[in-house]
Amino acid sequence: MNRFQRWIQARKAEDGGPVCAHLYDLDHLKTHTRAIVSSLPGRFRMYYAMKANSEPLILDTLVSVVHGFETASLGEVRKARTAGKTIPVIFGGPGKTDEEMEEAVRLGVERIHVESIQELRRVSWIAGRLGVHIPVLLRVNLKGPFPSATLHMAGRPTQFGIDEEEVPEAIRMARELEGVNLEGFHFHSLSNNLDVERHLRLLRLYMEKVAGWEKLFGVRSKVINVGGGIGIDFADPDASFDWERFLPGLSALERELPETVETIQFECGRYLTASCGGYAVEVLDLKQNHGKNYAVVRGGTHHFRLPASWQHSHPFEVVPVDRWDYPFPRKEWKDTAVTVVGQLCTPKDVLAREAAVSRLRIGDVLLFRYTGAYGWSISHHDFLSHPHPDQVYFRERSLQAEGGVQR
Missing domain, CATH: 3.20.20.10 (Alanine racemase)
Incomplete structure (x- = not known):
């Protein structure tokens, strides 16, 4: 079980509320980026395209690894200068x-x-x-x-x-x-x-x-x-x-x-940060309409817009959660295809289409991988005024027994 899965299980053990979080492994980010930068030959230099993800802890992790920051707005220039006065x-x-x-x-x-x-x-x-x-x-x-x-x-x-x-x-x-x-x-x-x-x-x-x-x-x-x-x-x-x-x-x-x-x-940008991130969302409902299976999750494209923007089906894994607090039976599906949708009042709020699942229950958590770039940073956060997801950062095993640092 990896860091993200352990966090999901610990979170559900202590809190019955639905999971919705962007998760970032800063150790992986630093190791992955350092390997790329150190391998560059001669006169090549790596600048980080901040548009991919300009969260402060992401920049703090990269500032000592990359050769510089590439910015596309004054806001990004200011963030870059906050992260490094001389970079x-x-x-x-x-x-x-x-x-x-x-x-x-x-x-x-x-x-x-x-x-x-x-x-x-x-x-x-x-x-x-x-x-x-x-x-x-x-x-x-x-x-x-x-x-x-x-x-x-x-x-x-x-x-x-x-x-x-x-x-x-x-x-x-x-x-x-x-x-x-x-x-x-x-x-x-x-x-x-x-x-x-x-x-x-x-x-x-x-x-x-x-x-x-x-x-x-x-x-x-x-x-x-x-x-x-x-x-x-x-x-x-x-x-x-x-x-x-x-x-x-x-x-x-x-x-x-x-x-x-x-x-x-x-x-x-993407090539450096995508693999450090995961987007974890809890299944709120399983339903059928016109012969199609839908999993409705706590979250959606207002938190993770990339699938809708690029019109692709984003892969995920099912993290089983045993906790069930209701007095009625728990609905589940086995060996079927499911389309994962969010909470927005639009049929375009789709994260994955016709994805095969061996077992899926209401209350399980879907963990989308490779979300460290163009996830939260390009999303329309306040559409319908839903709550923002948790932002959880993992750095060094000593931090709260890998419980993460939350911002």
């Missing part, structure tokens, strides 16, 4: 306001990722107002082609980055504008790619594009940010992106780069 912070994302960029500069961000020519002009204007020079990368929306992935931010019309055809104008302007230091380029083209070889080809495409621009326009890239997009297979975690198989290709790529490139930055 490198980069600031990207579309739709930055003047106020956000000004305060980000005052808070010492390492670099701003510019999303458009208009934003580039505003960076120069802000630099003049503050009397500083602001390092920037130009985020480019390449034509592609790109490997298949869950989401695409480039290679098609999106709100992200500078169209590849506008890159010559953006480079010219960045070199002419006062207060702007062009240090390189930023690419974040897709999300949740599982194919190692295709991802290596993607990185090679980035490097070839940068080399071409350097030759044409006489610029030199100090930094190339290759984004994140390294994925998790939620249905079969063993089929997730194979980091060990990825490393030799990274080393070969790094050896080919000119010495003028000082760092190649990753900005991964």
Whole structure:
């Protein structure tokens, strides 16, 4: 029985109220991330994409492990600075306001990722107002082609980055504008790619594009940010992106780069934090409608929006709970398929569809795995004003006999 299962059993032994909690194993998070970061070759650096999970204890765990934080709002910049006064912070994302960029500069961000020519002009204007020079990368929306992935931010019309055809104008302007230091380029083209070889080809495409621009326009890239997009297979975690198989290709790529490139930055989120989390929800009801079986749980997509957002069925395990406080029989199903739904008044509040269960009873707890990224952080917490889930953190075996630290 693992930490999460033990917590569920202990919680039900002492309290008859329904379980609903996000659980985080901070020891696993640190060990997993440290192994990835320490394996990076040469000039590669790992920045944590805070959008995946910006809970304070997550950041506190990662601040001494990753090379920096990648932020996409002023709120995230502030959180990053609370976690680490000196850790490198980069600031990207579309739709930055003047106020956000000004305060980000005052808070010492390492670099701003510019999303458009208009934003580039505003960076120069802000630099003049503050009397500083602001390092920037130009985020480019390449034509592609790109490997298949869950989401695409480039290679098609999106709100992200500078169209590849506008890159010559953006480079010219960045070199002419006062207060702007062009240090390189930023690419974040897709999300949740599982194919190692295709991802290596993607990185090679980035490097070839940068080399071409350097030759044409006489610029030199100090930094190339290759984004994140390294994925998790939620249905079969063993089929997730194979980091060990990825490393030799990274080393070969790094050896080919000119010495003028000082760092190649990753900005991964999901791949670092997903496996540290679990979402535990108690079954409140088992019911049938039009020949389909439904398990109604305490919780739903207002706590864990990822399945609805990505339109996938999230895997779970059943944690049996013996406690039954009612004076009437306990309903159960055996060897059947069940759709897991939450408490919201919408048919889209679905966490898993037609999932096979060998035994399921009202009062048992479903434990969804790989929920440490894009779970609580992207959910519409206050829809219908249901209570928020517990947030429970596990760190070191001495903490309350693995009872966790609750926030």
